[in-house]
Amino acid sequence: MRLSATRFVRDSFTALLALLALLLLAVLPAAARAADCSPGTLITVVAHLDDDLLFVDPAISERLDAGWCITTVHLIGGANGADFAYVQTRERASRLAYARMAGVRDDWLESTIAIAGKLVHQMVLKDKPQVRLLEFRLPGGGVRGGREPLGLLWEQHATLSTYPMNADGSARVKYDRDSLSATLQAILAPASEIFTLNPDTVPFIEHPDHIYAARITRHVAQTLGKSVPIEYHVTYPTGGWPGNLPAAEVQRKRDIVASYFSIDGGESSHVFGEFQWDGNWIARRYAFADRSDRRAADFQSRPVQLFNAAASRCLSSAGAGHAPTLAACDGSAAQQWRWEPLTVYPGNTRNAALVSVLTSQCIAERDGYLVSETCDQWDMAQRWTPWDFGLVYTPQRHCLGENAGELVMRGCTSLTTRFRWAATQRMQANDPRLATAMYGDLAGSGEQAAVYVQRQPHGPGFNVYAVALAKASRPALWYASAVPFDPRALSPSCANDKLCFDSARFLLGDFDGDGKADLMVVTARQAGTAFWLLRSTGARFEAPRLWLQTSSAFKPELTQQYVAADFTGTGRAGVLIAQKRADSGLDLWVASSAGSSGSAPALWAQARNLRQNANFVPLKMAGSRASLVAVENVDGRLALTPIANDGARLTLGERKPLPPRFSPDFVKVTAGATQGKDSHALILLTPHLDGSNGDAMIDIATMNPHDATSTPIQAATLSGMSWSDVFPAFVRENGHAALVLYRRVDATLGDFYFTGGSAALSRYAVTEDFALGAAQELGELPGLFSETVRIDRLAR
Template sequence: MRSSAIRLVRDSFVACLALLFFAFLPGSARAADCGAGTLVTVVAHLDDDLLFVDPAISERLDAGWCITTVHLIGGANGADFAYVQTRERASRLAYARMAGVPDEWLESNVTIAGKLVHQMVLKASPRVRLLELRLPGGAVRGGRVPLGLLWEQRATLLTYPLNADGSARVKYDRDGLSATLKAILAPATLIYTLNPDTVPFIEHPDHILTARVTRHVAQTLGKSAPIIYHVTYPTGSWPGNLPAAEVQRKRDIVASYFSIDGSESSHVFGEFQWDGNWISRRYAFADRTDRRVPDFVSHPIQLFNAAASRCLNAPGPGRAPTLAACTGSPAQQWRWDPLTVYPGNTRNAALVSVETSQCIAERDGYLVAETCDQWDVAQRWTPWDFGLVYTPMRHCLGENDGKLTMRGCTALTTRYRWATTQHTQANDLRLATAMVGDVAGSSEQSAVYVQRQHDGPGFNVYAASLAKVSPPALWYASVVPFDPLATAASCAGDKLCFDSVRFLLGDFDGDGKADLMIVAAREGGTAFWLLRSAGDHFEAPRLWLQTSTAFKPDLTQQYVAADFTAAGRASVLIAQKRADSGLDLWVASPQKSAASVGSAPALWAQARNLPRNVNLLVRETAGSRASLIAVDGANGRLAFTSIANEGARMTVGERTVLPASFVPDFVKVTMGAVHGRDSNTLILLTPHLDESGEEGTIDVATLDLSGATSAPVPAATLHDLSWSDVFPQFVRDRHGAALMLFRRTDATLGDFYFTGGAPALSRYPSGNGLALGEAQDLGKLPGLFSETVRIDRLAQ
């Protein structure tokens, strides 16, 4: 009882000191007011908070909170003190940009629970404080992990110097680190950290240990506060889940950081390397500090191969794992169970089937399921490492000819990349690539696609022939300079940036040439910028329509361009989320008196029962008003709904559910005049997932919307293609009808590259009923495939 009372008095005293901490900061920092709340973020490295936690930090700062970010690790594995200082300088610049103030700081060493900690307080915004413990770091892919030695084996660590002259190093053991962190966490009304419930090297060992230390200490605070854990590395292959405006701001902040730590930011403005992939994502799970849990909680995962669109499957006890169609069954649930190893050992986990509780071993070049033995080297795996899975004998797990395979870990392609969940970019059906239209007015269709620029947030627009092999032409460039020292947003005002706009193609002025429309947030509403086709390029943007604040891009599921009024000019349909349920369908049409000006949107339908995640496809008949087909997935079933255009209003029909073989996550759809110019056919592409063992096979089915049947019929099979890498369009022009695929060509991957390969075009001439002819390869296109992929809808 007496010792408990002493601990209570001690903890209360530490908490009071921490609460007073901000009130006695030197200089202008005394002005900090933390009445709105105090966020304490604890991460390992000096970019973890920016890449994996933000924009959650920015949101609290904008709301008037005090934010304290704690970096446990100085520099990186094996770095010298100069690199520690470089990373801190980069972090200061990023946080100054986050706060929108000059990069001027008050630096000092402060004593917290008896330990010196390097503190940096932003002069113009003293609510921003960075605390640097400067512990030595561990390696990302195996090797010594000092924080693991401290926490798990009770070692003592010596920090980097606290003073610029190389003096004042501090010793930490487990108790000392816990006491220091407890004092820092005491005033927190909200705590952010990384993911404690995983194993190296799915995430960096320093990430995991930092999160475990933080959770452990937070549970000793004697209060209930929310604590949020952030997943790190695996999110790079997951669907982007941040709003466009937040992504754009985050890219600025992170690019400012990497302008110092790395001296270039090209990877930040793209999605071809991990840093860039992480920016448009934030995945987290919540708990409270008064809920006691172990340092590690095991969560089942899936292992999903995007190239094959299949999951790792356990057929049964004693049988080797296979690749199979993803069902979500227990046979496709796995655990990485940590093994007793020295911190930093790469062979640190057992691959365990949730259904059978057996471990997967590698023996004589084959995989086999057997009783787990944590001391058996044949069962010691290196788990998911930037998408690669290393077997006990250091082979890489992958897919070949539709089957599970192993090989040496050099010159790998995306067939050897794995994700820890089936829900990935590979089946994110919100994504779009090329648009198709007659941009030259020559009765010939072209593919129009957008490429990110790597020196800033702008983009290039290319047009490529769909009739012959020819180099694509640059039709428009939106150059948006990036200044790492700026405090204002790169994409402020009327600047058009890749991540914050959406694109439409249509003949908006009625001159027979398809124009480009760019949709962006502006003045609290939505701006529609028209780039008219001049036959060989798109002209500079003109403001076609500025809406009221009632219309916002972040409320619009989808924009659709088509001739909804039968006036010979395209209008824009706005499918906006309703406050209650479903969507409102609004149409903004060109003004009769001015072809290059749009009229205010008019409400054409209140579709309360239409699912919000629909994909709206245009249904056209020559000389008539365009109507719509809405495709959606719910409760594991794919369905479509006809939406009739009656002139100034639309009527939503009944929802028709397709056979269960069409799994919503694995169906790509397009519309086409398959049976003649005025026919309308739904074309559905699915990965071929039976046990035939064929590599890269896509099944194509058609659904004739003019017929009495509502069941799709098989139409064609495409070979040597990965379903996740193709985006279909059906075209009909003076060269005939064809199924077009804008696709990714496979390529050897670098260590930290999520995807590889250039975009390419393939044309499949179509006879009646989608009888496809031999593929015509129209060649590779400039740039990277990943840089042509953009989000076209809000939800899927």
């Protein structure tokens, strides 16, 4: 059929327009095209330009990976008192970090746009326009007190002037409470989900800017007229809490945050460690969820504990008229406290009352002593400064701490970790998943050595050191896994079989049967698990060789624990893989050793009734197959389950709960041949809490794990040490037995250091009835203790 001339011209013109549109779309930058936000829109509101990266991510990355549009709002420009150049520096750092998060070039469209009649600086990622940053550029407050502009705006109805909106220093914007709320309301309107910081705390536990940013966001979200999920993120205190992010997410987050600090500050070394707070925050994300249509006050007081890790004790009320004390943590109302905000000008220190939940009384400081009394918010003797980074300042500006198990106050210079406090007793110091040194005969000579893995400071790699236990000596570097960090790289630092500290787990055993202990590094690879063997030459570890690559049925993120031991009686160590089941419990697989390689894992037991938090302790009988004992947290009680081994399968015995004094959060377990090479016992270390001897810090008990009637027997006590600072092992060499402690040496704290001190080794000769000899100090080790502590298991 022939087309009419008119219709032919019309259709040709339409086709030409479509072609021109396609050509125009091809040459337009991606950011000029409309972003598809149909999967969802996440809007994150924080104070400073690193808050979102340190405290909220990887939740932002997860939404971006799922195809969401993400808008991050930074209310504060720069930092307290900074000039405009520093504001621009931090924004440049934020752009680089988000480009790395998105996996695209650091190329942005910047503009100043009007929102609800106010100018806001906007940055849109060209190659991924779903990513948008909005900068209010308001002045910030001080982390330790002083003028608090955001607080003045919110509580005193002050008017604030922003930093310039234009690069030439022009276009400052004025905000009051109403206009800031209106602008933020327009930004939040399309949100499918809202993230912000923690509104329900007091300065200076968290930065005042963090708190006010969160309160403003909550208040505005409640005016949206719809129900939107909103999550509030705890900030500073999380640095002392257990790491709770999966290894792969920690590794990715370190790359993103390190990219940021390569510009803001010009170096990233603190990001790759956990000796400074920035590094600690990376492995953690703690948040509580709500919805925007639930009405809530600006501040909701939440009870906290005040836990001292050095003493493993909690601050406890002794009743009206009495000073508080340190006591064993029992969760009672006497150990619940509230930081109640006082009527003060925003930014002032001495801004909170310490109130006992049990008595509703306040703790005052009078004539250098603490006392519980009726609250009076105008009484200066009741005005405390709850400090960021764990220090607590009394009304007379002393620091609260612990000495020999007792509560003390002293001047706030040259403090040690005995003056650090946490708002919960569940913290990094008593995280049972942590491990430090491994022990074995590296040279095949019958002499034991300690092997420890240390983070490298300028990237995600690690160094492996070995030190003999026979006498004090300097550690030797046995292997270095150098992984360079490029802040502008688009690919992950730890891709392509690179071995990195956060994404690896480590084992020590004689895997090839030559009599020398080798190092095994376990990583995720090719959708499964890779086991890398680093053979011992007697003087160093060789370069990694792939010992076993599993199928996708085995993933590190599903494996509660890896255990190295001779499970087959061949003289070669294999690997137990304790993998979480989908229904309940664990499956126990064994990858046996063929020498230079490992066999495919074989299922040796379906342990449905074991808790997924089990810690498997190998019992290595000389010349025979290793058995196991599972140490579990069962409804708040520590329980033991013996596991027998016939060389082809594992058989679980009857679970046995230990006496209540063995709290799961306060027991460190090791095992060893305490009464001859074929007589293994469990060794339990607990903090000494009965108060009878303030200098005795650690109790040691032993028990027979194979005897159903056995109970722990008090065997020894260590004086002058903090339980939270030691990791025990039992070794036997050349007929002699010893308890070895890898421990932290207490040291003066810096302002931003979570854990001071070096690592050190102490050795105690042990008799057959477990009497301890005098401490043999094997010397301090190079580097920081915190850089050698690693997570060994998934669940606690």
